[in-house]
Amino acid sequence: MSVIADRLRGSDAGPRSAPSVGTLPELKAERVSGDAWDQIISAFDEVCQEQMFAFSAVRWPGVTCEPTVYWHDGQIVGGALIMVQPLPLRLAEMAVLKWAPMLADAARPDVEDIRAAMIEAVLAEYSARRRMMVSVLPAASTDEKHPAYLALRQRGFYRGSSLLFPNRYLVRLRLSDAEQRKSLNQKWRYHLNKADKAGLRFERVGADALGTFKQLYAAMTDRKQFPDHSAYETLDALMGVDEKLRPELFLVHLGEECVAGALIFKAGKRAVYLYGATNDRALPARAGYFMHWHIIRWLRDNTTADWYDLGGTDGFLGLHQFKKGMVGEAGLIRPVPPVVNYADSRRALMLGTFAFRARDALQHLRRHVDKLRSPKAQPDQPPYRPEVDFE
Numbered sequence: 001m002s003v004i005a006d007r008l009r010g011s012d013a014g015p016r017s018a019p020s021v022g023t024l025p026e027l028k029a030e031r032v033s034g035d036a037w038d039q040i041i042s043a044f045d046e047v048c049q050e051q052m053f054a055f056s057a058v059r060w061p062g063v064t065c066e067p068t069v070y071w072h073d074g075q076i077v078g079g080a081l082i083m084v085q086p087l088p089l090r091l092a093e094m095a096v097l098k099w100a101p102m103l104a105d106a107a108r109p110d111v112e113d114i115r116a117a118m119i120e121a122v123l124a125e126y127s128a129r130r131r132m133m134v135s136v137l138p139a140a141s142t143d144e145k146h147p148a149y150l151a152l153r154q155r156g157f158y159r160g161s162s163l164l165f166p167n168r169y170l171v172r173l174r175l176s177d178a179e180q181r182k183s184l185n186q187k188w189r190y191h192l193n194k195a196d197k198a199g200l201r202f203e204r205v206g207a208d209a210l211g212t213f214k215q216l217y218a219a220m221t222d223r224k225q226f227p228d229h230s231a232y233e234t235l236d237a238l239m240g241v242d243e244k245l246r247p248e249l250f251l252v253h254l255g256e257e258c259v260a261g262a263l264i265f266k267a268g269k270r271a272v273y274l275y276g277a278t279n280d281r282a283l284p285a286r287a288g289y290f291m292h293w294h295i296i297r298w299l300r301d302n303t304t305a306d307w308y309d310l311g312g313t314d315g316f317l318g319l320h321q322f323k324k325g326m327v328g329e330a331g332l333i334r335p336v337p338p339v340v341n342y343a344d345s346r347r348a349l350m351l352g353t354f355a356f357r358a359r360d361a362l363q364h365l366r367r368h369v370d371k372l373r374s375p376k377a378q379p380d381q382p383p384y385r386p387e388v389d390f391e
Helices: 002-009 034-041 053-059 111-129 147-155 177-183 186-196 207-224 232-239 287-302 317-327 346-373
Strands: 028-031 064-072 075-086 093-098 133-137 167-172 200-205 248-254 257-265 270-278 307-309 332-335 340-342
Touching (some): 034 053, 034 064, 034 075, 053 075, 053 232, 075 111, 093 111, 093 346, 111 133, 111 147, 133 346, 147 340, 167 317, 177 287, 186 317, 200 207, 200 287, 207 232, 207 248, 207 257, 232 270, 248 287, 270 287, 287 307, 317 332, 340 346
Parallel strands (some): 093 133, 270 307
Antiparallel strands (some): 028 064, 064 075, 075 093, 167 307, 167 332, 200 248, 248 257, 257 270
16 A cells, blocks of 8 residues: 555656646547547558557457547547546546557657647546546657657656566568668578578468468467467457458468468558467478568558567567567667556546556466466566666
């Protein structure tokens, strides 16, 4: 209780001086339907699958999704899919923003002012009017410092939980083939050269080939015994949305056999590796290297994305080495910052903080159970040591 009390007194809040709201752009908030939301954000620079209504409605069935767009000078400048989550015993609710708020145009000169104005609008509605704790998890930034996170801390948000393995691996896409190969780690490049001679065939396929990928994925998870905490159950919903937001499906064949596949979120300025699968013949043929190399080239030539986000590692050293080699010299490894929380109501802050502590304890317990159930799939990556100072 003393830790909570300290936080309520502001000892961990950082500078409490909020920016003058009068200096920020004046925004108009508009709640929209889920279908309209997914259509609108398909043109956003910062769109991501976690902010899609089609994804969240399946992934988080116990929450209420409230898609909200923000207008300035007659145009939509950004938005957030705000998830209203009931706390245990229905004692309160909290508003959760994951990878949000998103900017429609990340290149405009006043991006941080627009982002700050959206946060003010969220706080006015959910913290001040509806008396909820507001919890924000910003996405990993390509900046060495994380301006969005720092702005939230300066606004008075409290630092909350951190991911156990927060690093995200970002491949730079706007390079020529020669520049991209030069960027690759030497060992990664060696395996790619071997894969080029293995007789593999890469192809982009439609949603009608999803069954082939599912069979590959099921066989892989059974073989590797990895505990699957992904959002795989959202796959059918994601493949049913408009083409702009629908993930791309790629397969790799060795002869007539499909040996590898991947689903890639391609909208916006950051493409994301969602799911991948391989079979036993993929490893000696280096099919994973071959597949990702051609995905990088396809994204460069067919999308507006500047980065290819490979996701995290869940603590597996082999994944870290594979992804780090692909990121190479030109790419970046950046951590997702900690969650930050804010509430005008002390009661809302206390209840929300306890809820997060309970969730963290449950996740640690689940990981322990996973180790007992899946002895072949235990995380072996060294503990995370931040390379970015968020404070």
